[in-house]
Amino acid sequence: MTSTALRVYVRNPTLERIGQIDDYTSLTVIPRYNAIGSFVLEISADSGKTNLLAEGNGLIIRTADGTLVDSGPIRTVDWSRSTGDSGAGKLTVAGLSDTEILARYTCWPAPDSDIGSQADAVYKVSAVVAETAMRTLVNVNAGPGALAARKNALLTLAADGTRGPTITRQLNQFDSLLTILQDIANAAGLGFRVVQAGGALQLQVYEPTDRSGTARFAFDFGNLTDANYSTTPPTCTRAVVVAGGQTSPRVCATYDRADPLFPGLTVEQFVDLTGVDTAAADLTAQMDQAAEEALTSGAGRGTLAISPIDIPNLQYGRDYQVGDTVSAKVRDSWLIDVVREVTLSCTASGGTTVKAAVGSSDGDGVVDRIYKYLAQVKKDVGRLKTRKAA
Template sequence: MPSTALRVYVRNPALERIGQVDDYTSLTVMPRYNAIGSFVLEISADSGKANLMAEGNGLIIRTADGTLVDSGPIRTVDWSRSKDDSGAGKLTVGGVSDTEVLARYTCWPAPGSAIGSQADAVYKISATVAETAMRTLVNANAGPGALAARKNPLLTLAANGNRGPTITRQLNQFDSLLAVLTDIANAAGLGFRVVQVESGLQFQVYEPADLSGTARFAFDLGNLTDANYTTTPPTCTRAVVVSGGQSTPRVCKTVDRADPLFPGLLIEQFVDLTSVDTASVDLVAQMDQAAEEALAAGAGQGSLAISPIDIPLLQYGRDYSVGDTVSAKVRDSWMTDVVREVTLSCTAGDGTTVKAAVGSTDGDGTVARIYKYLAQVKKDVGRLKTRKAA
């Protein structure tokens, strides 16, 4: 393998390293910011390492200098052979990052109680730092503090760095743990992931760096292959927040935020807090935060998508990583955005190549934003029907 090739190690279900794969034919790994990453590896079925490629095992992928790229379980092992193949064919191995473990759990309204005692409709986070709230949710629903039947014995939590702003909010019953963590982290400007540390899986929260002054990509610098910048209009400029109305009187308020590109555009969006008791001492904080989240999610956006490549002076993993803010020269202006995902590709004959998606080429497109908005409306209507039926 080339000296710059990615290093691949295989682990068993107990996370014990059982071998190194140094004869793969190709490897693509995609770490993602606040999302589940993935990898695809191809290897000859004749390889002596092929027997290690089994569902339940996992891969640990590192750069040539030993920096962890990602780790995660193998999910698929596909075999294929053509009529012209004189060998035993090839195996194509697919897997996901260890962050996927968070997608297996939901947020119980009373995580310390058995399923038959889930009488509450919501789980409340009261004025706590964002990282602390995230760690509490993971610990109570999947980590060391979870019920024995729900506890993942391999999952631990990194030390609390008390990062992020103070938040106050309520979670609907049995919301996806991964989705809730993503919402909190993105609003707080934090990153999170689950990676293998020694013989366990560790939930980590971190604060991405603003490298827009040093991690700079441009065609005239020789580290940019393509770029595009698009704008999309807002879907919400006025949050109409409604709380109470069931056991307590309704309280309604509106919060406006003019869009800088569309200052005269008024779009109202209903924010459903009717499950919140209006007698709550932190009612104002909850309503304000709900309005802030709705306005932030519905704000007009400028999306910068670039395909940078590694050069000796600026390399992924050493100089920037997923979640960091970088700069790219678009026409005659420098623009900044977050590195959402990185694709590292390696073949037996070549070294490792790197391309990064800065901004979003799909999740923030105009059509995708409209569908996301409609999907949220449908979800809110479904929850409203559920409450009325109850």
């Protein structure tokens, strides 16, 4: 194994470290911002370490200097052999990041009551700081504060840093816990993940770090091998929010957000708040919050994929992480946005390569910066054509 190769450790179902895999042939790990990451490891079936790689165990993956890349459970162990293979063939081990634990649970309208007592149709978050709301949702639905039958004994919560804005929203009964956390975090500008910390799986909420002044990538810096960007149009530029209508009078409102690349495009999306009591004092706040999330989720997308090269003064894991804001030079302009995911590919003999996806796959509250940049380019080209025609 080279000095720059990723370190892989195996844990058992109770999170105890039981060994190291130092003879794998290849490893690809993809940590993702506010989403479930993944990993795939290949190893010779002749290895004496294959007995460690069983479903139910998990992997802890670190950089050469010990920085945690990701951790998570093994989901599949597949064996294969072809006529060209020597020995007993190979094992392909695949798994997910520990953040997947959040996808196993739903948000109960009355999380402190058993399933036979779920009389309410909604769970309400009222004027609470975003991080506190996220921690509470995890705590009462899956964490230490959940019902005994729902509590995950391995799941803990990092200390509450009271990060993010104050939010007010109403959750429909049995909404996905992971999806709700993504909606809140992306609208609040926060990051979250679940990783192994000691002998527990810990929910961590954090404010992403702006490293755009120090983590800068460009071909003329010698730390970039390729780059490309792509865009997709918006799916929502007008949120049609409808509250009440069941047990209280209906209230309807529209919220518009023009798309910079398609300024004349109107795409309406229905936002269902019909379970909300329109006599509630915080009705406006709930409607505003729901519209903000719909417009953010439905904003036009721009994504930049870059292949950085680790150099002595700028290395992944040490100088920037998933969720950090970095700078990349595309043509003649500097683009600044969030590292949405990173693909780390490693062979035991060849070291580690990094490919980063930069750009707001979930929007940045208005529309991501790359998308804005391309809209400006389109305007500039339009002006140039107009001048030539004149």
